[in-house]
Amino acid sequence: MQESSLNETKIQEFNENEIFSNVKVPPKLPLFIRLDGWKFRELTEKPEIKKPFDKKIAQCLVLSAKNIMKTFAPTLSYIISDEINILFTKQIPFNGRVEKINSIISGVISSSFSFNLNKILGIKHLVAFDSRVITISENDILSYLAWRQQNGWRNHNNAYAYWMLRKMGNKPSEAAKKLKGLKTKQIHDMLRERGVNLAETPQWERRGILVYKELYEKTIKGKVKVTRRKIVENWKLPIFTTSEGKNLIQEILEST
Numbered sequence: 001m002q003e004s005s006l007n008e009t010k011i012q013e014f015n016e017n018e019i020f021s022n023v024k025v026p027p028k029l030p031l032f033i034r035l036d037g038w039k040f041r042e043l044t045e046k047p048e049i050k051k052p053f054d055k056k057i058a059q060c061l062v063l064s065a066k067n068i069m070k071t072f073a074p075t076l077s078y079i080i081s082d083e084i085n086i087l088f089t090k091q092i093p094f095n096g097r098v099e100k101i102n103s104i105i106s107g108v109i110s111s112s113f114s115f116n117l118n119k120i121l122g123i124k125h126l127v128a129f130d131s132r133v134i135t136i137s138e139n140d141i142l143s144y145l146a147w148r149q150q151n152g153w154r155n156h157n158n159a160y161a162y163w164m165l166r167k168m169g170n171k172p173s174e175a176a177k178k179l180k181g182l183k184t185k186q187i188h189d190m191l192r193e194r195g196v197n198l199a200e201t202p203q204w205e206r207r208g209i210l211v212y213k214e215l216y217e218k219t220i221k222g223k224v225k226v227t228r229r230k231i232v233e234n235w236k237l238p239i240f241t242t243s244e245g246k247n248l249i250q251e252i253l254e255s256t
């Protein structure tokens with residue numbers, strides 16, 4: 001195309017057609033960004049990955065969330081199944097611009113996960129995460145986390161049932177079809193009969209993992225005591241709706 005054929009009106013039209021670039025979240029409201037692994041079922045079918053859960057996959061998710069904790073200033077990240085929920089209560093990144101938040105955070109998580117998938121599991125695979133922004137009032141933060149935990153618990157049960165059906169000789173489509181026809185109690189019974197108690201699987205598989213900052217005291221030059229923050233991983237979470245769960249979230253929110 002000739003340079004001369006691009007006129008100012010056309011350029012202005014292109015600029016005006018960036019119709020989503022000015023979409024912003026309401027100022028001063030906390031927000032969650034939820035990222036979900038794209039086509040994880042396909043990825044996790046790979047023989048190198050343990051079924052129904054692989055701690056190394058969870059480590060890749062945690063490391064990705066930690067990258068966001070270091071680059072931006074979220075209050076916490078909650079990881080369960082193939083999703084990462086990142087809570088911002090103070091500094092909202094990119095001045096609240098939704099396109100920018102979704103694209104950059106998803107880009108950092110996706111590249112970090114792919115990098116660690118290769119480093120930790122030796123799997124070369126480009127993984128992407130979809131990303132969405134959820135605005136939330138401060139009073140609903142706990143309910144939101146409890147909802148994701150409950151959803152994760154259902155996914156956890158279905159994943160155990162699916163892989164049990166596969167182990168019993170069903171093809172992927174057969175296992176998925178049979179699973180759809182099973183009620184919650186039937187899933188529990190089928191697994192219990194085969195030696196799996198869903199209440200006794202590793203805690204992180206059932207309840208997820210929380211990444212947040214904790215205060216600690218540090219002595220400088222042998223005498224001055226200062227308070228610093230360090231990023232911690234909690235793989236032994238309570239159920240968020242219990243008093244232990246509520247206290248944990250309250251403490252994190254208050255120390256931010």
Ligand SMILES: Nc1nc2c(ncn2[C@@H]2O[C@H](COP(=O)(O)OP(=O)(O)OP(=O)(O)O)[C@@H](O)[C@H]2O)c(=O)[nH]1
Pocket residue numbers: 036037038039040041042044045049050051052053054055057058081082159
């Ligand atoms: N083997 C294994 N599977 C996992 C692990 N973590 C998550 N998954 C699987 O990841 C999938 C997540 O569910 P979905 O998000 O609905 O599936 P998806 O294929 O990612 O679908 P889209 O998000 O719509 O692209 C489930 O099949 C889980 O069993 C893990 O540690 N090991």
Ligand SMILES: [Mg+2]
Pocket residue numbers: 036037038039040041082
């Ligand atoms: Mg997914």
